[in-house]
Amino acid sequence: MQPTIFLVLLTTLWNPAAEAMLRPVTKTELADKLAYYRSIQVLHTKFHETKTLKGMNIKIKSDGNLTVQRPNKVIWEVVQPSPITVILDNQNVKILDGSGKTETYQMDGGAKESLKPLVAWMRLDPEELALNYDVFAMSDNRYRFQPKETAKSPFLALQMTLKANSYVEKLEIEETSGDHLEIRFEKPRIERSHDK
DSSP, X not given: OOHHHHHHHHHXXXXXXXXXXXXXXXXXXXXXXXXXXXXXXXXXXEEEEEEEETTTTEEEEEEEEEEEETTTEEEEEEEESSOEEEEEOSSEEEEEETTSOEEEEEOOHHHHHHHHHHHHHHHTOHHHHHHHEEEEEEEXXXXXXXXXXXXXXXXXEEEEEESTTSSEEEEEEEETTSOEEEEEEOOOEEXXXXXX
């Protein structure tokens, strides 16, 4: 391969200018972009998840339901391929497997702190997200979140795509292991606080 062609390929694959095109997002702007979720009391949506294992090109797929009940309850229910439900709140993590077996773990100190960024994601809380992540706009409806404390985070970065300035349509997660996780969400059914 000629050196000039190699350099062209290298600059195409790694382009620092592309990183420079990321525009920092303020907490106010993030809150505006997530306004769809502002007055939600309960949210139900279906998800389709694909995890690609690094180096093996193995794809693991699952489907299920996500329920967020404000202020602090999140239910992640995997329906296929193997049923399992994870329920998070401020105090506990409860795991129910398909056989009916239930495990409950009480969250204390360090465990509670380490789950805060995850719960902030599930709740789409702009205040908590801005506290835990540096946020960059990649385009009008696509954002990159980089953990401020990478040592405590299970992932290197996360990309969020909004559906026409409304609900979260897709999350792409770059895990510290090198695995890649993509979660697609259907349009949610919502109950707003003023609906009651």
